[in-house]
Amino acid sequence: MRYxxxxxxxxxxxxxxxxxxxxTDPEETALYLGGLGTNAKLLWDRVPPEVTPFSPENLxxxxxxxxxxxxxxxxxxxxxxxxxxxxxxxxxxxxxxxWAPELKHAGYDKLILRGxxxxxxxxxxxDSKVEFRDAAHLRGKGSVETTALIQxxxxxxMARVAAIGLAGENRVYxxxxxxxxxxxxxxxxxxxMGDKGVKAIAVRGTGDINIARPAEYMQLCNEVLEYIEFxxxxxxxxxxxxxxxxGSPQEMLIQDEKWHTENFMWGNSRxxxxxxxxxxIEKSWTAxxxxxxxxxxxxxNCPMKCGATIDIPGLPTFMMKCFTKLTYTMAAYSxxxxxxRIAQRATEYGVxxxxxxxxxxxxxxxxxxxxxxxxxxxGMPEDSEGRFYWLLDRIVRREGIGDxxxxxxxxxxxxxxxxxxxxxxxxxxxxxxLPLKLSMLNPIYFLMYSTGEKLNITQIEGQFPQAPFxxxxxxxxxxxxxxxxxxxxxxxxxxxxxxxxxxxxxFYPTVDMCCDIVDWQEKMxxxxxxxxxxxxxxxxxxxxxxxxxxxxxxxxxxxGIEMDxxxxxxxxxxxxxxxxxxxxxxxxxxxxxKPPANHWKKRFPELEKQLxxxxxxxxxxxxxxxxxxxxxxxxxxxYVADEFVSRGILAEEKTAGSSxxxxxxxxxxxxxx
Amino acid sequence: MPEKKKKxxxxxxxxxxxxxDKCNGCRACEVICxxxxxxxxxxxxxxxxxxxxxxxxQPLDDIYVPVFAGEYVKGECYGRNKYTINGKVYNDCAFCRxxxxxxxxxxxxxxxxxxxxxxxxxxxxxxxxxxxxxxLAEALxxxxxxxxxxxxxxxxKLELGLEFLANEFGMDKLLDSxxxxxxxxxxxxxxGTGHLSTH
Numbered sequence: 113m114r115y116x117x118x119x120x121x122x123x124x125x126x127x128x129x130x131x132x133x134x135x136t137d138p139e140e141t142a143l144y145l146g147g148l149g150t151n152a153k154l155l156w157d158r159v160p161p162e163v164t165p166f167s168p169e170n171l172x173x174x175x176x177x178x179x180x181x182x183x184x185x186x187x188x189x190x191x192x193x194x195x196x197x198x199x200x201x202x203x204x205x206x207x208x209x210x211w212a213p214e215l216k217h218a219g220y221d222k223l224i225l226r227g228x229x230x231x232x233x234x235x236x237x238x239d240s241k242v243e244f245r246d247a248a249h250l251r252g253k254g255s256v257e258t259t260a261l262i263q264x265x266x267x268x269x270m271a272r273v274a275a276i277g278l279a280g281e282n283r284v285y286x287x288x289x290x291x292x293x294x295x296x297x298x299x300x301x302x303x304x305m306g307d308k309g310v311k312a313i314a315v316r317g318t319g320d321i322n323i324a325r326p327a328e329y330m331q332l333c334n335e336v337l338e339y340i341e342f343x344x345x346x347x348x349x350x351x352x353x354x355x356x357x358x359g360s361p362q363e364m365l366i367q368d369e370k371w372h373t374e375n376f377m378w379g380n381s382r383x384x385x386x387x388x389x390x391x392x393i394e395k396s397w398t399a400x401x402x403x404x405x406x407x408x409x410x411x412x413n414c415p416m417k418c419g420a421t422i423d424i425p426g427l428p429t430f431m432m433k434c435f436t437k438l439t440y441t442m443a444a445y446s447x448x449x450x451x452x453r454i455a456q457r458a459t460e461y462g463v464x465x466x467x468x469x470x471x472x473x474x475x476x477x478x479x480x481x482x483x484x485x486x487x488x489x490x491g492m493p494e495d496s497e498g499r500f501y502w503l504l505d506r507i508v509r510r511e512g513i514g515d516x517x518x519x520x521x522x523x524x525x526x527x528x529x530x531x532x533x534x535x536x537x538x539x540x541x542x543x544x545x546l547p548l549k550l551s552m553l554n555p556i557y558f559l560m561y562s563t564g565e566k567l568n569i570t571q572i573e574g575q576f577p578q579a580p581f582x583x584x585x586x587x588x589x590x591x592x593x594x595x596x597x598x599x600x601x602x603x604x605x606x607x608x609x610x611x612x613x614x615x616x617x618x619f620y621p622t623v624d625m626c627c628d629i630v631d632w633q634e635k636m637x638x639x640x641x642x643x644x645x646x647x648x649x650x651x652x653x654x655x656x657x658x659x660x661x662x663x664x665x666x667x668x669x670x671x672g673i674e675m676d677x678x679x680x681x682x683x684x685x686x687x688x689x690x691x692x693x694x695x696x697x698x699x700x701x702x703x704x705x706k707p708p709a710n711h712w713k714k715r716f717p718e719l720e721k722q723l724x725x726x727x728x729x730x731x732x733x734x735x736x737x738x739x740x741x742x743x744x745x746x747x748x749x750x751y752v753a754d755e756f757v758s759r760g761i762l763a764e765e766k767t768a769g770s771s772x773x774x775x776x777x778x779x780x781x782x783x784x785x
Numbered sequence: 786m787p788e789k790k791k792k793x794x795x796x797x798x799x800x801x802x803x804x805x806d807k808c809n810g811c812r813a814c815e816v817i818c819x820x821x822x823x824x825x826x827x828x829x830x831x832x833x834x835x836x837x838x839x840x841x842x843q844p845l846d847d848i849y850v851p852v853f854a855g856e857y858v859k860g861e862c863y864g865r866n867k868y869t870i871n872g873k874v875y876n877d878c879a880f881c882r883x884x885x886x887x888x889x890x891x892x893x894x895x896x897x898x899x900x901x902x903x904x905x906x907x908x909x910x911x912x913x914x915x916x917x918x919x920x921l922a923e924a925l926x927x928x929x930x931x932x933x934x935x936x937x938x939x940x941x942k943l944e945l946g947l948e949f950l951a952n953e954f955g956m957d958k959l960l961d962s963x964x965x966x967x968x969x970x971x972x973x974x975x976x977g978t979g980h981l982s983t984h
C-alpha cells in the first residue's frame with residue numbers, strides 16, 4: 113500500500129484522446145518526494161530543451177503534494193509545472209484552494225497533460241471515470257463564470273474546478289489558472305493550458321488517503337494545531353503588523369496600508385509616494401473594503417483566513433487574496449475602489465495580478481514618452497482608470513497594441529524597439545517582480561533575487577527577519593523561542609546584526625552567513641512545494657508551525673518514508689538542483705541571475721560578485737551557476753551529469769576514477785533507504 | 786390534574802451549536818471526522834466522503850453551512866424544504882441531515898450504509914467532538930447542558946405524545962381514533978394477517 117500519495121498519475125494525451133492511469137515508482141518518491149520534486153524529474157525526463165512552451169510536447173503537470181489531503185493542516189497546494197512562455201524556463205506556479213486534495217481522493221497524485229486538443233474541451237475527473245467534454249459554449253467565458261457553469265452542468269457543486277479565462281485561451285504570456293479562492297498565476301501557465309485547448313479541469317474524488325503511522329501522525333498534526341493557536345494569540349513583536357502572524361499577508365483583513373502605499377512603488381514601479389497615507393484615505397479605503405468584503409475565507413483544511421469573497425454591487429462576486437488588492441490601484445495611481453473593481457474583471461480574464469498592472473503602466477509610460485503613439489491606442493479613454501480597463505480588455509483579446517503587451521514587459525519592449533527596453537526595468541529572468549525599489553543593498557535579498565528560480569521573492573524569503581531589530585534586548589527576546597532554526601548559529605547571526613555601524617548591511621551578515629541563511633530559507637520553500645504545504649504556514653512567515661525539525665517526522669509517519677533532517681535536506685537539495693538542471697539545459701546562466709539594476713540605489717559590485725561566487729560554491733555549482741559533475745553525482749543525479757557532458761554544458765571530469773556514476777548512484781540509493 | 790410525584794434526575798445533553806457566520810469553509814471538520822472514524826484503525830486514512838459532517842459551501846452566494854449527519858430515515862420525505870438565501874432558491878435536500886434512500890449524502894461510499902454523528906462518543910477521552918476542536922474559526926461550538934428531567938418512565942413519552950395529539954385535534958377526535966384503531970386491530974387479529982395498518 114502507498115501512504116500519503118496514491119501511487120498513480122493520470123496521463124492524458126490531448127492530441128489522441130488517450131487516458132491512462134499509470135502507477136508510479138515509490139523509489140522516485142523517496143528520492144524526489146512528490147509535488148515539485150517529482151514534477152522536476154518528469155520535466156527532465158520528458159521535456160528536452162528543444163521543446164518550446166507552445167509545442168505539443170510541452171507537458172502541463174498538475175501535481176498534488178506528497179501530503180496533500182492528509183490531515184496535515186494547510187497541506188492543499190497544487191503545483192503546476194510546465195515550460196513558461198514568458199521565461200522559456202521551468203515554471204512551477206502553485207495554487208491553494210481545494211483542487212489537490214480532491215485529485216488525491218479521486219485516486220491520482222498528478223494529472224499530466226501532453227499534446228493539444230483539436231477542440232476546446234474541459235476534463236471531468238470523477239474518481240476512476242475521466243471524460244473529455246466539449247467546451248465550445250465556455251469559450252470566452254470568465255474563469256469564475258466557467259466554474260459555476262461546469263458545476264451546474266455536472267450537477268455537482270462539490271466538483272473542484274481549475275479554469276482559464278480569456279487570457280489563457282488567447283495565450284497571454286501571463287495568463288493564470290484560477291481555482292476557487294486561489295490562482296496559479298506566475299509564469300504564464302494559463303497560456304499553456306489554453307494552447308493545449310483545455311478550458312478547465314473539474315475533479316471530484318471519494319477515495320481514501322492512507323497514513324502510514326496514524327497515531328504518530330495525529331500527534332504531529334495536533335502539535336501544529338496547538339502551535340497555530342499559540343501563534344495566533346502571540347503575534348511577533350518588533351516587526352510590522354503584516355509580518356507578525358501566520359498565513360500569507362493578511363491583505364483581506366488589514367485596513368492600514370500605510371506601509372505598502374508608501375514603501376512600494378506606484379505606476380510602472382518607479383514612483384514612491386512618501387506622504388501618501390492620511391486619515392481621509394484610510395477612512396475611504398476602509399469603507400471600500402468593509403463594503404465589498406463579504407467574508408474572510410480559507411483554503412482546504414486551514415484555519416488561516418487569507419482570502420475573501422468580494423461582492424461589489426453591480427458586479428459578479430469573486431474571491432480575492434493577498435497583494436492583488438493593491439497592484440492595480442498603485443499601477444494606475446488610483447484608489448482601492450478601482451483596484452478591487454478591476455481585479456474582478458482581471459480574475460475572470462485570468463491574468464497574473466503582479467504582471468498585468470505593470471504591463472499596462474509601462475504601456476502608458478511609453479505613450480507619455482512618445483515611444484508608443486496615440487494612434488496605437490484608438491478610442492482609449494483619458495482617465496487613468498478608464499485606460500487600464502481599455503488596455504486590459506485589449507490585452508486579453510490580443511487586439512492591436514494589446515497583442516504586443518500580452519507578452520509581458522520584457523517581450524513587449526523587445527518588440528517595440530530598443531528605446532523601450534529601459535521601461536521593462538523590473539524583471540528578473542524576463543519576469544516582472546514586486547514593485548519595490550530600495551536604498552541599501554541587502555546581501556541576503558541580493559542572493560535570493562539573483563538565484564531564485566520561482567521568480568517571486570515571496571516564494572524564497574521567510575524564516576529569517578527581513579531587517580535587524582534596533583535593540584539587542586529585542587533580538588534576545590526574539591531568539592528565545594526561535595526553535596525553528598536548523599542550528600543555533602542562526603540565532604547568533606541575528607543577535608549580532610545591527611541596523612547601522614558595526615555588523616550592519618551590506619557587509620553583515622557576512623558572505624558565508626548569507627549563503628547559510630538563503631539556503632535555509634530556500635530549502636523550506638522547496639520542501640513545502642514537494643509536500644504541498646502552503647508557505648503561509650511554513651516557509652514564508654517567521655516562526656511557523658512547520659519547520660525542518662518536524663517535517664521529517666511528518667514524512668515518516670505520513671508517507672512511510674524513513675526520514676531525518678539530513679536526508680530531507682539532501683532530498684530537497686536533489687530536486688532543487690534538478691529544477692536548476694532543467695533551466696541550465698534550457699540556457700539559463702550566471703548572466704541571467706541578477707536583480708533589476710535599479711532595485712537598490714546603493715550597489716556594491718565587488719561584494720555582489722563575492723556573494724554570488726560563494727553561494728554558487730556553497731550550492732555545488734560552478735562559477736557560471738551550473739551544478740558540477742561532482743555535486744550532481746553526490747545527489748544521485750548522475751544522469752544529469754551525463755547529459756550535461758554529452759551536450760557540452762560541462763566538460764568531462766578531469767580526475768576520472770575517483771567516483772564513477774555507478775558509485776554515486778549506489779550511494780544515493782543508500783541515502784534514501 | 787394532580788401531578789404525580791416523580792423522581793427528578795439530571796442528564797447531560799450534548800449539542801453542537803453551528804455559527805454559520807463564522808465558518809470559513811475550510812472543511813477541516815470533514816477531514817478530522819473521517820480520520821477519527823477511519824477503519825481498521827483510527828486516523829489510518831481520511832476521506833471527507835465518509836465524514837459525518839459536511840460543509841455546504843457556495844462561496845459566491847456566501848453560504849457556509851456545516852451539517853451533521855442525523856438519524857437514518859427509511860423513506861423519502863413528502864415535501865421538500867425550500868430555502869431562499871440571497872435570492873437563490875435551494876430546493877433540494879441541501880441542508881437536510883438525514884441519510885435517506887433518495888440521496889447519497891451521509892452514506893459510506895463503499896457499503897452504502899448510513900452515517901450518523903455520534904459526538905465522538907467512541908472516543909471517551911476527548912473533551913469535545915474533534916470537529917469542534919479543529920474548528921479554529923469557532924463556527925462549531927460544543928455545548929453541554931444538564932437537564933433536570935423526570936426519571937424516564939416508559940409511559941411518560943407516550944403520554945407526552947398523546948397530550949400533543951389531544952391539543953392538536955381535541956380529546957374527542959383522539960378517542961374516536963383510538964376506538965377505530967381498536968376495532969381494526971380486532972379485525973386484523975381475526976383475519977390473522979398480523980399486519981397492522983394505521984392508514
